[in-house]
Amino acid sequence: MSRYTATTAEDLRAMLEAIGVGSVDELFDRQIPAAVRLGRALELPAGMAEQDVYAHLRELASRNTSAEDEITFLGAGMYDHYVPAIVDMLMGRSEFLTPYTPYQPEVSQGNLQVMFEYQTAISELTALPVSNASVYEGPSAVASAGYLARLANGRSRFVASAGLHPHSLETLRTYARGFGAEVVEVPLADGVTDPAAWAAAIDTDTCAVFVQQPNFYGAVEDVAALSAAAKEAVDDVVVVGSYDPIALGILVPPGECGVDVCVGEGQPLGNRLDFGGPSFGFFAATEAYLRRMPGRIAGETTDVDGKRGFVLTLQTREQHIRREKATSNICTAQALNALAGVVYLTWLGRHGLVELGELLLQRTHYAREALTALDGVEALHPQPVVREFALKLSAPAAKVVARCQEQGVNPGLALEDDVLLVAITEQRSRADIDRLTEVLGAAVAAEREAVHA
Amino acid sequence: MADASYPEDLLYHPEHDWARIDGETATFGITWFAQDALGEVVFFDPPEVGSSITAGEPYAEVESVKAVSDVIAPLSGEIVEVNGALGDTPEKINEDPYGEGWMVKVRLSDPSERDSLIDVATYTSQLS
Numbered sequence: 001m002s003r004y005t006a007t008t009a010e011d012l013r014a015m016l017e018a019i020g021v022g023s024v025d026e027l028f029d030r031q032i033p034a035a036v037r038l039g040r041a042l043e044l045p046a047g048m049a050e051q052d053v054y055a056h057l058r059e060l061a062s063r064n065t066s067a068e069d070e071i072t073f074l075g076a077g078m079y080d081h082y083v084p085a086i087v088d089m090l091m092g093r094s095e096f097l098t099p100y101t102p103y104q105p106e107v108s109q110g111n112l113q114v115m116f117e118y119q120t121a122i123s124e125l126t127a128l129p130v131s132n133a134s135v136y137e138g139p140s141a142v143a144s145a146g147y148l149a150r151l152a153n154g155r156s157r158f159v160a161s162a163g164l165h166p167h168s169l170e171t172l173r174t175y176a177r178g179f180g181a182e183v184v185e186v187p188l189a190d191g192v193t194d195p196a197a198w199a200a201a202i203d204t205d206t207c208a209v210f211v212q213q214p215n216f217y218g219a220v221e222d223v224a225a226l227s228a229a230a231k232e233a234v235d236d237v238v239v240v241g242s243y244d245p246i247a248l249g250i251l252v253p254p255g256e257c258g259v260d261v262c263v264g265e266g267q268p269l270g271n272r273l274d275f276g277g278p279s280f281g282f283f284a285a286t287e288a289y290l291r292r293m294p295g296r297i298a299g300e301t302t303d304v305d306g307k308r309g310f311v312l313t314l315q316t317r318e319q320h321i322r323r324e325k326a327t328s329n330i331c332t333a334q335a336l337n338a339l340a341g342v343v344y345l346t347w348l349g350r351h352g353l354v355e356l357g358e359l360l361l362q363r364t365h366y367a368r369e370a371l372t373a374l375d376g377v378e379a380l381h382p383q384p385v386v387r388e389f390a391l392k393l394s395a396p397a398a399k400v401v402a403r404c405q406e407q408g409v410n411p412g413l414a415l416e417d418d419v420l421l422v423a424i425t426e427q428r429s430r431a432d433i434d435r436l437t438e439v440l441g442a443a444v445a446a447e448r449e450a451v452h453a
Numbered sequence: 454m455a456d457a458s459y460p461e462d463l464l465y466h467p468e469h470d471w472a473r474i475d476g477e478t479a480t481f482g483i484t485w486f487a488q489d490a491l492g493e494v495v496f497f498d499p500p501e502v503g504s505s506i507t508a509g510e511p512y513a514e515v516e517s518v519k520a521v522s523d524v525i526a527p528l529s530g531e532i533v534e535v536n537g538a539l540g541d542t543p544e545k546i547n548e549d550p551y552g553e554g555w556m557v558k559v560r561l562s563d564p565s566e567r568d569s570l571i572d573v574a575t576y577t578s579q580l581s
Binding site for chain 2: 291316321322323325
């Protein structure tokens, strides 16, 4: 027996004797047909001592480049914002760090209070009356909003802006295939959703429409106009907006733009990049869609003694309520990432969020001006941007990125052949942006020379 | 909550539904047993007027504090009216399941289906 198995030889003998079998091999011979047995040991490498494992993992980890090792302008949905120490301090409390999904939720008043306060923050941020206690991440929130729309009006045609994050579009298509809906993509014109193509794509069979704010290429969309056009075509269409929560410090909130369901990636709120996850998705809606929402909603109430308390008010799509017909299963410690989100928002405060948005706006504008002044670099689109923008390079973007990385600067995400997506956070100073301008200018020039040579 | 009761003048479906047939139309609801098993009802999700329903298939949902459950149609037909009052007062399903807690009125498409329903004695004998 392995030293990691608690069963002793004596235990084993007693158990085998109780069921009348001579050995473990005999048990398997009797129960599992010989044809499906492997008949030999698994080809696994020999075990390693703990100290060797540590050294091995340290070597693997040293091959990573973290956002703290280079000046990074990567974004595209996940952003390198500063995470204050209070987030780690509160997330690290064992009451939050190690809970199981609350099937008897009211005994966990602290968890419910966190959910309630998180929901309140998201509701205020989006100007929508209902928020759930979070879902897994942004793209599945987008796809889940599609399912909500299908439950609400029964139709099966989704119209989605090409400005949606590619992961959101892909996840929406995957979900839609499962429940028999089609996804029609509307192209961009001048960097934003083409209004004529948008209006033309929406018909009376359309179940829901999807737009991202700011869109994947950083451009600010006219969401109010897109919503109005959709509702004019079919009045009970569900307008889904996927929003960058940080941008909501300075943009008109979705609830005031005709958006029925606002979702988005919560990572920028107090969650580090962490190699892409885990993070959380937020999900808010108008009251009409309250009972179609995935996940769970915590509510505030008073107990028999009149004291303030919290309950799980709604979880109408979850598996312990809807049994075999469940259409949502948000569980276990998902709320931990949302906790980071509400702690972060509380730490920033109302004014802090606005100040952060204004800072990003100024630095992003500065960076866009400086970079588009370089030879061989122009803006992909002329639209207003908040914290990210796309550049068109007169050189292969992937090669330019590689050259910049050699100088310790990651200039952003290479898209297509010649498009570079550049993100700014408050962690990128003006000096960092100047350094990017210098390095990117040299890299583009070198690539152009390499082509001509 | 009212005491257990099963009116003599109704026809029953084994999935704990009742039907009150009046010529070509019928009124449907759920039995005392069903509402008692569900517990406090907090939401009734009705079908649309004009939609067709099939005997033995779900036509609506009731949500209680414990669970969301389908409501099974005892007979086939077309929905001609839904009890809009349940939108604001779904608790009527608990308080008065055969009266104010009625759910829908249906124009029957196959009146002979009534022969498949059971009387109060047969229904209550299945409850024990």
